[in-house]
Amino acid sequence: YKIALLPGDGIGPEIVPQAVRVLKAVGQRFDREFQCETALIGGAAYDATGHPLPEETLRLCQASDAIILGAVGGPKWDNLEPHLRPERGALLPLRKQLGLYANLRPATVNFALADASPLKYDLVAGLDILIIRELTGGLYFGEKRREDLPGGGQKAVETLEYSTEEVERVVRLAFTMAQKRGKKLTSVDKANVLESSRLWREVVEELAKEYPDVELNHMLVDNCAMQLVRHPKQFDVMVTENMFGDILTDLASQLTGSIGMLPSASIGGQVALYEPIHGSAPDIAGKNIANPIATILSVAMMLRISFQLEEEAAAIERAVDSVLQQGYRTGDIMQPGKIRLGTVEMTDAI
Amino acid sequence: YKIALLPGDGIGPEIVPQAVRVLKAVGQRFDREFQCETALIGGAAYDATGHPLPEETLRLCQASDAIILGAVGGPKWDNLEPHLRPERGALLPLRKQLGLYANLRPATVNFALADASPLKYDLVAGLDILIIRELTGGLYFGEKRREDLPGGGQKAVETLEYSTEEVERVVRLAFTMAQKRGKKLTSVDKANVLESSRLWREVVEELAKEYPDVELNHMLVDNCAMQLVRHPKQFDVMVTENMFGDILTDLASQLTGSIGMLPSASIGGQVALYEPIHGSAPDIAGKNIANPIATILSVAMMLRISFQLEEEAAAIERAVDSVLQQGYRTGDIMQPGKIRLGTVEMTDAI
Ligand SMILES: CC(C)[C@H](C(=O)O)[C@@H](O)C(=O)O
Numbered sequence: 001y002k003i004a005l006l007p008g009d010g011i012g013p014e015i016v017p018q019a020v021r022v023l024k025a026v027g028q029r030f031d032r033e034f035q036c037e038t039a040l041i042g043g044a045a046y047d048a049t050g051h052p053l054p055e056e057t058l059r060l061c062q063a064s065d066a067i068i069l070g071a072v073g074g075p076k077w078d079n080l081e082p083h084l085r086p087e088r089g090a091l092l093p094l095r096k097q098l099g100l101y102a103n104l105r106p107a108t109v110n111f112a113l114a115d116a117s118p119l120k121y122d123l124v125a126g127l128d129i130l131i132i133r134e135l136t137g138g139l140y141f142g143e144k145r146r147e148d149l150p151g152g153g154q155k156a157v158e159t160l161e162y163s164t165e166e167v168e169r170v171v172r173l174a175f176t177m178a179q180k181r182g183k184k185l186t187s188v189d190k191a192n193v194l195e196s197s198r199l200w201r202e203v204v205e206e207l208a209k210e211y212p213d214v215e216l217n218h219m220l221v222d223n224c225a226m227q228l229v230r231h232p233k234q235f236d237v238m239v240t241e242n243m244f245g246d247i248l249t250d251l252a253s254q255l256t257g258s259i260g261m262l263p264s265a266s267i268g269g270q271v272a273l274y275e276p277i278h279g280s281a282p283d284i285a286g287k288n289i290a291n292p293i294a295t296i297l298s299v300a301m302m303l304r305i306s307f308q309l310e311e312e313a314a315a316i317e318r319a320v321d322s323v324l325q326q327g328y329r330t331g332d333i334m335q336p337g338k339i340r341l342g343t344v345e346m347t348d349a350i
Numbered sequence: 351y352k353i354a355l356l357p358g359d360g361i362g363p364e365i366v367p368q369a370v371r372v373l374k375a376v377g378q379r380f381d382r383e384f385q386c387e388t389a390l391i392g393g394a395a396y397d398a399t400g401h402p403l404p405e406e407t408l409r410l411c412q413a414s415d416a417i418i419l420g421a422v423g424g425p426k427w428d429n430l431e432p433h434l435r436p437e438r439g440a441l442l443p444l445r446k447q448l449g450l451y452a453n454l455r456p457a458t459v460n461f462a463l464a465d466a467s468p469l470k471y472d473l474v475a476g477l478d479i480l481i482i483r484e485l486t487g488g489l490y491f492g493e494k495r496r497e498d499l500p501g502g503g504q505k506a507v508e509t510l511e512y513s514t515e516e517v518e519r520v521v522r523l524a525f526t527m528a529q530k531r532g533k534k535l536t537s538v539d540k541a542n543v544l545e546s547s548r549l550w551r552e553v554v555e556e557l558a559k560e561y562p563d564v565e566l567n568h569m570l571v572d573n574c575a576m577q578l579v580r581h582p583k584q585f586d587v588m589v590t591e592n593m594f595g596d597i598l599t600d601l602a603s604q605l606t607g608s609i610g611m612l613p614s615a616s617i618g619g620q621v622a623l624y625e626p627i628h629g630s631a632p633d634i635a636g637k638n639i640a641n642p643i644a645t646i647l648s649v650a651m652m653l654r655i656s657f658q659l660e661e662e663a664a665a666i667e668r669a670v671d672s673v674l675q676q677g678y679r680t681g682d683i684m685q686p687g688k689i690r691l692g693t694v695e696m697t698d699a700i
Pocket residue numbers: 087088091092246542543572
């Protein structure tokens with residue numbers, strides 16, 4: 001298996017190598033060969049080459065079987081032109097060019113860590129939801145322009161567009177995922193206001209006929225934000241468009257209280273991309289205190305989704321569980337009476 | 351003072367009359383005269399006249415000094431054509447026609463009720479934030495269309511538009527409100543992706559120069575959803591565009607755990623509109639169990655904002671506090687050991 005490693009910025013270059021150590025351990029134990037090659041992305045790429053997504057990086061990704069990304073961005077690059085910034089100049093084009101139309105974000109709460117949630121224990125202990133966000137359409141990639149107005153001032157205009165096909169492929173994926181999990185799918189839209197949401201809902205209704213074993217319901221995005229806080233365990237799989245998904249996935253991950261634990265996958269094209277959901281955290285970079293678990297669990301997602309190596313994926317997940325049960329913690333998930341480990345030492349334990 | 355009453359649907363016709371009783375009591379005690387006239391809106395208006403926002407209702411609103419709305423909508427009208435539905439056919443046109451460009455939504459948590467929040471007690475007890483949502487622009491009112499695609503399927507296209515002036519007036523209001531409160535303003539946008547957000551941010555930066563006493567910060571909407579859950583008390587006044595505001599205001603109100611307590615104001619035009627933030631709750635309509643407090647507190651907002659009757663407004667708020675302190679509760683905020691009251695009896699107590 002050929003894997004492209006894109007460590008990126010901040011803590012990225014610390015956590016990605018740790019995830020690779022876990023991957024190598026899995027390779028040894030299960031007799032698999034993983035070939036990793038590293039490329040630049042984000043601020044690090046900008047500093048070295050003048051662009052946050054060098055051609056070479058894109059080519060390496062396209063020639064690989066999967067991609068592991070650390071994180072991009074940091075205050076150092078915040079004042080560049082938008083198209084040179086790590087987020088706009090690297091992340092979004094990477095998603096688009098690789099056709100990664102579905103972002104899978106599990107929000108799960110280990111019983112041992114449920115205390116860390118801002119929500120009351122019972123509301124989140126054992127939480128296990130999967131949000132699927134459309135990732136290459138909508139406002140993110142619509143036409144954008146600025147106009148000067150005759151009376152002074154300006155006008156910004158941008159377009160939110162979705163086609164039947166764009167909705168269909170991501171919703172179909174969501175139905176399939178729901179079938180493999182709790183057989184419940186919540187489609188989130190704003191059909192009482194948006195035309196794109198009405199198209200979205202029609203497509204969902206049409207596809208639902210092919211998945212009679214999945215219990216479907218529609219929820220308005222404003223209500224959904226409330227329900228996620230009020231009673232998150234009511235959900236199993238959720239699916240929504242790009243901008244709503246951006247907001248709801250971050251909201252859901254914050255509910256868990258341990259963002260340093262959450263992996264993600266972006267799929268849909270030839271090659272899929274796996275990354276922790278947390279950011280580049282420049283403030284703690286280089287101190288060996290970042291939590292490597294989200295990236296390590298992203299490796300598990302990669303093994304399961306891109307390579308169908310279920311046993312190998314489960315081995316990583318069990319190792320993480322067991323280490324937590326033995327009381328090991330990084331600083332971000334530290335609790336009284338537990339044993340604090342650094343980035344490298346946590347990976348040793350896993 | 352001439353006041354238009356629009357009870358609407360569901361529990362609307364139960365709670366609005368209770369709010370009027372409180373208003374009359376204030377009138378007697380402070381020697382003010384409030385003339386109330388009632389008109390139809392929403393499903394009730396559709397049933398009676400064939401349209402959810404009759405001309406007559408709009409005219410009454412325009413001829414009044416303030417409007418008190420109950421709530422609109424219900425399953426009975428969910429399958430009408432969009433433009434005849436209570437939300438799309440009445441609420442949105444009413445906002446637009448009356449020029450109500452700013453929606454003010456306080457999210458406050460009375461110490462006595464903080465236990466009801468899904469969040470841990472310390473995170474919310476004493477919470478007092480004010481979210482200001484732009485209410486007549488953005489995706490809500492942009493052009494919308496549907497196209498058939500040559501290869502089959504369709505495309506939905508809609509426009510998100512903001513002008514300098516539209517941003518300026520609501521942001522100016524937010525700065526003014528922040529000056530009167532904790533002098534902190536958080537402007538929420540998605541400037542790393544949207545052109546309209548970049549315009550938004552530029553206008554905010556420009557206006558900030560006129561309000562040097564207000565501490566301003568910008569926050570991305572995805573991060574904001576997280577911060578609201580992680581540490582809501584970090585906020586004082588927040589301001590954001592229409593769609594983000596729709597999601598964030600509902601999220602914030604759910605954090606309080608007592609939506610039946612939260613009022614709102616929509617201002618900007620000749621006449622302002624006041625309403626509880628909760629919906630029409632058709633399932634509990636007609637049972638004398640709805641919580642009238644959100645509507646009663648909306649009356650207090652009206653007295654303060656539209657009529658500058660600060661003392662009168664404060665009297666209502668004190669009455670509500672005192673009744674809660676004496677242990678009276680409606681069903682939705684009931685706690686062990688407290689005294690449960692119906693809609694009318696709660697109003698009697700206040
Ligand atoms: C950095 C930003 C452009 C990006 C997004 O909005 O998609 C991020 O928030 C994410 O969710 O991956």
